[in-house]
Amino acid sequence: MVYESSYETGRKPFTPDMQRGKWEKPTDFIFACCGLALKLDIFVISYQLIFDMGLFAILPYYFYMALYLVPLLVIHSFMGQFSSSGFISAFRLSPFFRGMGYVSVFLSIASLIYYAIFATVPLIFLLHSFRPTLPWSCEGFKNVWNLTTMCNMNISESDAISTLANETDFDVLHMTETHVPSVLFFKQHFKSLFDGIFIGVTDSQFSWTIVGFSVMIWGIIAFIFRNYSETSKFGKLLRYMILTTLALLLICLSRFIFLPGALDGLTHYVKPHLDSTENGIIVMVVVALQAFGSGWGSVMSLSSFNSFKTNIMSYSWIIAFGQTLVYILFGMVSFILQHYFQAMKVDSFDLYAETNWVLYLSSASALATLEWANLWTILYYSMLLISSLVVMITQIFTVLTSLFDEFEFLREHKQRVTYGFIGFLGFCSLLLSTQHGIVFFSAVSLDSILTHSVMHLLLILAVLWIYGRERFQRDIEFMLGQPFASWKVFILRFIAPLFLIYSLLMGLLMASMEHMFQSSLMLYISLILVIVPLIFIPGYGMYITYQNTGGFCNRFRRACRPTDWYPQEMEDRQQYEEVVGNSDVTHQLYEVTEEVN
Template structure:
């Protein structure tokens, strides 16, 4: 295969951005990638509710060996070797560059609803400043009187009795559900409608002005961060300290929740598991593992592009996965304790996940306002960090690819935030607060498909031998062939199974979704896939030569070399040519014009 410059193919060459910079400290890459585990949409949808770490840790570690850590290594290699984001790095095989644009749409689609995870805890945080928590027993009685006088085993004696007319028979069924005060508080901002059950009763479209203010405030904070920390070094330091702050707050919350229960055997039961727990935990565990790559796709590629060329991504990848496992463990412990708390009061199912039910548990603690402020500040901060990290990778990928936009960074940055803020207004409604999960499942499908195609591009089109050669040149250590073969043959099987699960989950979510979410998913998730064959045709037509020569040039790397001058010279020498912008190895029967 021939290495050549884009000039030889008749296309615009890649021009590195000399102002992109590096991480202020090598460990900042690790911290930022670990923060991708703050992904809250899986927690919101309750994937952590019905599993135990003892039953999931085996599956988690197995998946880490099979495909999670190796894919993180590949993504880190692409970003670090090329010093470019998730669009420009596909000059490794230009015909697949459309994958970079698909990932751009996926990241924008995720951010269009992700502000919900910052706005909801921010709303609870503001109400935590009241002298009496509105979702405490004292506070809730002022605005939500008991619907029954019967004695109910619940801290606030709340009982909801609903008449449901059955379509199968003529009789009337009585459904009795124990309501959680903090969930009732969330419903109250939409006029009392049960948000989590609205799809069953075809509830009208309701809008919350409180949630709107918190959503706009979240985006204003994000805009202020990018305006103030405008370069890589400043953003690196900001993310480092905020991530450390959020991790400390998370550990404090875990410790306080563990002190809530006197039954330590129940807490330790979270770490134990029977064989049936392992089997039941496989679907949710695999979904949680996928969050290692962030809420969108390509963030690790862009974040790794700020590493120095010799950074040891092999060790970094394991540290990242173990750190994210610690975050999932912390979330799981809190959720396990919350569920255990309500199970001790009633055997019936309590509606709502970590976000909504936790408020009532906190209200029973001593100093409830203080712990409510700490807990919801932690949730708000983790959501904002995830949004900022995802946007940071998007911006750098755009500026790496489109040179003309580098001189207008401020306008592009603030303009894109404004567009995303406008798109996220739908999540301020009762339908948007519930049906966003359909787009989350769509993004999971796209993310898995992109990882599958990434293996095709790197290990088959670019080639196993050259991948091993480049990564060994970059790291100065051997990359075993058996690891590559596992990625070529075993990891695709795992990803295909996960892809089938994502398709099923997406279908189920969309069956109960709204038309607005369906239209948004079509434009932001489905239609971008048409860009892949379209860009393939475009690249093929832009390349010069015969049909065979065009096809070969479209698949082999263009301008693929280290950006750092010293490393580039070493790479040129290792490849046996002092000018990498020309062919390193010529094919005898090929004539390049």
């Protein structure tokens, strides 16, 4: 393979940003990546399919962690740390696949627009929790719709018969829906309360209240980037935010244990079930992909702020186990709340509690039953708000980092670009202030599984087949200063792709099930978010191929060769040139003709 500089390919050479900074502490990288697990929409979308299986369903997760999650984390971390650049410029390793970086920007923007609702909802409940009487409590909630709610369930059997006979939710299976006041509290922000906020929505009216809260969220994010845009300050902020989130989560979990039915929920969660383990084998391969956050290249950009010799091997294992801990803790909270609502039944009748978004909506009614309800509500929704902000600001930080690394002219206007980007996201997120937006974009999270699986497969192709296993092994050994076993490369080349293909098929199945309850409009939007990026990647590759000279085969080979692929620090760069065996591998004025086998 010929190592070329950008001059030799006719493109502008990569100019590193020497002012981009480093993490204040090496562990800030671990905290930032563990914070990606706070992407809690996985607990909302297809919850019953993924997380209603208990602790033993997570056991297969550790198997997948060893076989493809940690290896993929290593590849992402290697590309970012070796190149000291974001997920666009890191593809100097093989410019033909640089389109994956631009697709990652597109997917990150889509996920940020969608994920804004997960910060808006906690803010709504948090601010209302400062009122003397919680508006979703039995004292503050006015049952003007004459529905069966948690507040009027304890009625006599004769009254229950009368209520059920007149209940519009009563169906042929003799089941009636028990409405949760906190869910109704959120729904009342929309005009059509009973059209259903999650399925079959036909109303697209704006909720100006939610618009106002959404503006507040983006204002908070703008304030954060105004004061913590430097890498060291940003990493320190993330560290404290994540530690605060985990501390509040443990405090709330310790209090939730005393809720009615909580111990049954915990028992159900930790009880061994063979069928749970079997189901975990099927679906946990998809959950493992959540380690990379709502965007695709986040880990790659975050690792670019590491020191060159940072041991990403051990860090990848710590990150994987740290994220598993987050899933377990939130899974315990979810099970406790689910069983709390299941325990509230009229003995003579089967009632179904309307526990939509149990972590975000239904939980408020459970908190309203506690002593010092306002305090616990403030603590709980502060935890959810901080966790959502962690996900959003980390995603924005990685996108901006990648854009500044790729486009040199943007570095002179970092502040303007940052505020403009946040403003653009805030404007687009207003779509989620309608019932249409909340319903339709709930499928985006599942659709992303398809795209992310394909992009991981392409990453393995680019790094371990096009760039080559020997060069990858040589580079990572040079960077870490320790051997990298060949069997690890074998797993990356042959074993990990098998699980990614399976994840792709599972994602296709789950997305199909989700779209059965969505409109045709959402199907078209999903096709745009899935098909168009996958077409853009080879399309951009062909564009890079066309820019080269010679016949098609020669053009294609040059498009796949690394350009300006070297460490950014001069001392590391000189040592790397000595290891490679060609001191002119990146010289701008030399024609390099030596083939490196």
